[in-house]
Amino acid sequence: MKKFLFFLFFLYNLSFSLIFIPMDSSQQNHLKAYGLIYFSLSKGVKVKWLLNYRGGSFVVLSDSEELKNFAILRLITIQNISQNQLSEIEASFLSKNQKSIELTTAPRVAVYAPPWNMPWDDAVTLVLKYAEIPYTRIWDEEILRDKIFEQDRFDWVHLHHEDFTGQHGKFWFAYSDENWYKGREKIFLETANNLGYNTIQEEKKAVASEIKKFVERGGFLFAMCAATDTLDIALSSLNLDIIPPEIDGTPVSENINEKLDYRNTIAFKDFKIITSPYIYEFSDIDIDIAEEGIIYTPFYFELEDFSVDYDVIPTILVQNHTKKIKGFLGQTTGFKLEKLKENLVTLNRIDNRNWVTYIMGECGKGFFSFLGGHDPEDYSHKVGDKPTDLELYPNSPGYRLILNNVFLPSSKEKKKKT
Secondary structure, three states: OHHHHHHHHHHHHHHOEEEEEOOOOOOOOHHHHHHHHHHHHHOOOOEEEEEOOOOOEEEEOOOOHHHHHHHHHOOOOOEEEEHHHHHHHHHHHHHOOOEEEEEOOOOOEEEEOOOOOOOOOOHHHHHHHHHOOOOEEEOHHHHHHOOHHHHOOOOEEEEOOOOOOOOHHHOHHHHOOOHHHHHHHHHHHHHHHHOOOOOHHHHHHHHHHHHHHHHHOOOEEEEEOHHHHHHHHHHHOOOOOOOOHHHHOOOOOOOHHHOOOHHHOOOEOOOOEOOOOOOOOOEOOEOOHHHHOOOOOOOEEEEOOOOOOOOHHHHHHOOOOOOEEEOOOOOOOOEEHHHEOOOOEEOEEOOOOOEEOEEEEEEOOEEEEEEOOOOOOOOOOOOOOOOOOHHHOOOOHHHHHHHHHHOHHHEOOOOOOO
16 A cells, blocks of 8 residues: 555656746846845745756746746746656756756845935836836935844845945035935935934945845845945945045045955955046046947856856856856946956956956855846936836846846855866
């Protein structure tokens, strides 16, 4: 009798239907597909991520009508496969640079952003909403007063286009007479004072320090555009005044670039701060897009290849249905190679250039990744421009890079580059 029951169980497993989600060019909606993955994990259903297989395809270990209906209503390409078919796919990985990893839990996502709308959009919040991945919006009060990072409430945190130096994005020269700029400056100062700080830059540097601690304790951090380099600029100058008097009325510290502490930074080293309020750059970490000749002529980057056995995290971060992707500009567009710390991993490359736009690294027990540029589908997005309509870009390879990052905490894989 036991043998018969075991045989029935064996037959059931062979015929058990799974949901295969192709992520190559056959997928109708790559971005919504990530939403299906999140939805499945939130229902307690495990998912397998087939790294380097057909664009980084997924297999949901269930065939529930609820999950299939989620996909059908959103025009996500799916197909049913058996457990036996999945086993055959995984068996083929032995001779290839492919690997199956298991995703077990839905990531707890937070977006660090001010509690009011800004005159520019954020690519991450746009794609999270489009993919239907829920997130919690947090800002300075939650971090410094409520100590949410110490409560282990989030796995993955994205930094909105925040300026952690306290210079309001260096928009003083171009926008200081605008009502939105004046209102923002007023609220930032009130927030700093309410939290016990005399100046905005002191308060922002305290926030930057807490964000670094979040990563050191094992969190996953993702940042784009100016949030990438201003975070490290703030961390390198905790006891210095780096804001020009035109902005805050107090002088910059003497010999400021000789006093920066690169030991406290996350990603960058040997950079120099640009203190002039008339120059729309924070430091020499970023490239000069005029010198690079890419203001009107688009550039393209190519994703790097990694070993799935030794570089699992980088491999996850570059899953895509194409290797070559059109770049995009931002206040911070690219990172000069000579400014990167030695332990970083460059995730893409640009032909005949000494800079990249996509990097990752470890900090303490956690991981971080930075992506230069503002919007993957708007080459030179400007203040006041309309947000990108992702209904027009459901297969965006640039936006896929963002969503790859979201699911890092869902994997148990922690192997690092050696």
